Amino acid sequence: MTELREENGWKPLNAGGFMAGIGPLYARRRDDGVFTYALETGEAHANALGLIHGGVIAGLADQAIALVAWQAAGRAPVVTVEMSTRFTDSARPGARLEAEAAVRQTSGSMMFVDAAVREGERTVALATAVMKITRKGGGR
Template sequence: MSGMAERDSDQVNDSFVTEMLEADQSRERLGIWGTEVGQGQATAHLTVESDMINGIEVIHGGFVFSLADYAFACAANSVLSRVATVDAQISFLSPARAGEILVAEAVVSFSGGRRIIVDVTVRSGERTIALFRGTGRTTGEPST
């Protein structure tokens, strides 16, 4: 990673990520669990529940996207603070069904200035469910 935005590149942005995770109500509502965050990387899990299944008996893509976007946010905010997604794309490669556990692994592939790019792989066991790439931009400090 390059351009680590005025921080020691070996230090995770612990306090901000902790605050972000504690304040995030969407994580619980979506059922995302088992979040682990390291410097420029993150892992998050989602158990596919029956109410996430669409009319063709597979998980609705919005849940997979949300899991990937959540892992993206954790990894991005471990490097920069207050990163918001400005662009994201996802390729769905394999369906997932009720009862499967999805694991999203996010890795920062670029960081420079106020921009960051994170690649996320969503898997169920050894099977790749989706590939996600998100671009984020730090929004700076909150307004008071």
């Protein structure tokens, strides 16, 4: 596994808030323009079974979805209205989780976005979200 370093194309993101508490979060842009977001996990990310906590995985998916929606909305603020997460496999501390998201459809101020969280070739979770583009200065 390559290290999450700038010479490997990874750049740390200052996501702040919740992600700062479980991160750091890294981003890398592929040649086709798609962004991948990564999180190196450790014991602090584990649940009582010794597996990566579902909240960590869902949080990474939500962050990837929000960043992709924000970019697609011309960098207008977006908020998660609803998100459904399906856990398809588990991960253990020490795993690098990578998330990618794509906008499926936009309708007015609403966006429908899909994401996958993977550890290497294994898909750990799939998520679907409804995002709302908000007005600058607050309000929904």
